[in-house]
Amino acid sequence: MNEIEEKSFYQAMGRYRGILGWLISTDHKKIGIMYLGALLCFFSVGVTLGILIRLSLIAPGMFLSAQHYNQLFTVHGIVMIFLFIIPGIPVAFGNFLLPLMIGAKDVAFPRLNRFTWWLYLAGAFIVLLALATGGGPPDTGWTFYAPYSIESKTNVSLAVFGVFVLGFSSIFTGLNFVTTIHRMRAPGMEWFRMPLFVWTLYATGWVQILATPVLAITLLFIVLGRFIGIGFFDPTRGGDPILYEHLFWIYSHPAVYIMVLPAMGIISEIVPVFARKRIFGYHAIALSALAIASVGYLVWGHHMFTSGMSDTARVIFSFITFLVAVPSGVKIFNWVSTLYKGSIEVAAPLLFALSFIFLFSIGGLTGLIIGSLAPSLHLHGTYFIVAHFHYVMFGGAGFSFFAGLHYWFPKMFGKMYSEKWAKRGWFFLFVGFNVLYFSMFILGYEGMPRRYFEPPPQYHGWSVISTIGSWLLATGILIILSNLVRALFKGEKASANPWGGRTLEWTVSSPPPRENFIHGPVIATDPYGFEGKK
């Protein structure tokens, strides 16, 4: 398509050069790349903390005290959730690709977009500052349950404030994307001609808009509870700690769909491309994203099945929890059907995508077990939960992140990585992942509580196996990241469309030019027409 070599956006000059030129750029592609870099840094931090948690668990007290352990898993949770996986896919891939995929020059509010990036940096900085100042890193768990979080002597206030700022970054990103999708589509791109990744960004945008403000206000009350004794969640002042749990999960349950919806979008892009076949059930996949986003609001109570909430409420929340699982299943079935009679090439991105389907199914299906009332009495607060959420978050959203990274890497950087090493990295990641987290299902069923610095001795055996898994996993991540870093400097030049994708981002050169499209594209077909293509 692109016979003439254009200047890529990397070479495009603004008013300033160097770092400043990046930081003040409103180009959605530059912002996306910067986000990606920051995310990978925070991911590395979180992941290192995860390794330390596992080390401490097989030898409690050897090199970490109980207090340090508690701060460790709290910071691990905060970094992974608020700095990595919630912003994750939308800010990095969404920013870079959304305008390209809908044939637009940029997002609807480019300057707001840059502002979200600054807010993100500011929020991250505040969170990191909280680690070094005041009473040290927070020790409350990432859920900040009151009244513990109000009493804790550690620097909870600053950390919570950082999360508050990150929340606003997230709200504005959602707002920007929703408006972009409404207003900026190229002529002819009807709603049902949008790529599915765009659909999921749309659904995610709404969840961000609707859920995050509640978190913001709730966290504000925690800070004020600590500073000026507003006792809304403090029983000694007439407040109600269970109310805090409600308000927290009203946000944080929808937040898990902020993590996983765009991940599902990436899978919906990758599977058809590598099967050379139109995606099966386009409408069903698009609509199920909206279904998940909307029903997902009503199930927050399933985190509180043993909190002392009324039994009637528990029954209702459990019922809706089971309904929200159905649209996820619809997606899984459609992806698998897309493979049927395709012409499948198992390249690295597809390998990650297929692993997603497998791991997310395990995570999701175990979600059904803990969403059911009787088993949740046993499993709440145990390692079963820890296993569930690592399967959906890391096995789901995380693997999808890696899938997307390998899929769009040539587009973003114009370089090709080594396929062989990508697959080797995948192998360690996949095996290590299952050793690490499947052991936790067993530990959890046997009753090992989570957030335990020193688990009772009967759980030692599986803990050791799990820790060994974490080393395999670490090897995998190191291989993957070094392979990509190597490709940045030494990789072969990538063509405009190395995978044979049919969505719009593949019609521009790699990396794309500053203005994205020289002539505004006009769309006449759906994004997955592979007929006659090899």
Added chain:
Amino acid sequence: MIEPLQAKGESGIDYTGKKIGMWIFLFTELLFFGGMFLLYSIFRAQYPSEFHISAREENLVLGTINTFALLTSSLFIALSIAAIRRGNKKQSLWLQGLTILCGIIFLVIKYFEWSEKIAKGIYPDSPVLLGMGSGETLFFGLYYMMTGIHGLHVLIGILVIAVMLHFTRQDTITSQNYVKLENTGLYWHFVDIVWIYLFPLFYLIT
């Protein structure tokens, strides 16, 4: 249904797009305050009589004046938008100035209301308040929180209108391109509406 990129107005500004963005933003603000209204209703249900008694502490006269101040300011900003659309820059500037003035009056009165209470020893975590009991602690906690955060919004609104005033003077906002001012107006109306809800909750339902 919604016209794509190419269908922008001549000025190159996507008017509808900007409006959509603003409405969504106001929606998030609504949810933000919604969290507080939710708490209010839950605690009110738990401590009906304490809330009843505490509300008598409020100064109804000052509250009423403030309600008028905000309502009038809403009118002024609406008129200033109408003025700029007609191309009457001078009138619009005046009206924006008056809006800011009303906002300031509101804040000053709020300041006196708060100081009056603080002088009586009623403020979060004060010994007087803790001595009164849980219901009262929660009522005044909510009072300070909600009027405080609302006041913060008024303050932000004033600052934004001041910026708009500057833009209007510099002809960044014109009769062709007034969407910034219009969005500011929306924001200001929103702040006004929140007060319309706060007023009965804290002053009228005694």
Added chain:
Amino acid sequence: MPTMLLGPANTSGRVDETFIYIVGISAVLLLLVTGCMIYFVVRYSRKRHPQAEEVKESVWLEVFWTVVPTLLALSMFYFGWVNFKYIRTPVKDAISVNVVASKWAWLFIYENGKRSDVLRVPVNKPVRLVLTSADVIHSLYIPAFRIKEDCVPGIKTYLGFNANETGTYDIFCTEYCGVGHSQMLSKVIVISGEEFAKWYETTEASGAAKKGQLLLQDKGCLGCHSIDGSKKAGPSFKGLYRARETVITNGAERTVIVDDAYIKDYVRHPNIDIVKGYQPIMPVIPVTDAELALLVEYIKTLK
């Protein structure tokens, strides 16, 4: 609907039954999804199948795999609900025990005022626990019985079970409550009815020693300190008095000999000196001077 599965309590089988039902269906679904996926990837690989064929969309298929999982999911919900209802429905004539959780100890208070830091219950008799907390949220979890419920300050929650077998089972705290969370352990001891009656009826002999022990129990000290020399989160009180100890003060080690003043200071300011080999988790527990004197006298007697 009675359950086939048994366990140490009437609740265990109920939970396991639902668990196995859902795991069973899930395993089948997972095998189906993964099996098809792997089969397709192999069968339709680019080598074997160089040209993809278009497959027509099918509304019926979409409806099928929406409706069937919905029905399966509803059956899972139903099973969970029925067993949940069974577990949660209060039984008449249950023995009621009040549970007060605090950082980081359990206190069980029986109807006749008897107090204990372990939960003693008779076999084959329904028990109803009424839970609350003195500070932050805790959660009482008995893995063998498959049940738990949070202890929330300011409100009462409840939990019921009926033990089938005598024996001793773990109690864990499963709601994060601070630095001693993983040390907040106790036991359920299920004993025969006669044994229980005997234990229940014996009123503690009065006298300074018993008073001291009760006080330790009430204040939650026994959650972390034993009086028989066994190891818990904190050093045992047995043989503590007059012992020579290494403590760490502001990072520097020093040796002390435990006396009255030392113990009193310690209880008032537990985190100034840290006993070597322990975590600095001891909370400041409010005690009056008189109580403190009593405690010291009691600790002296534990040789």
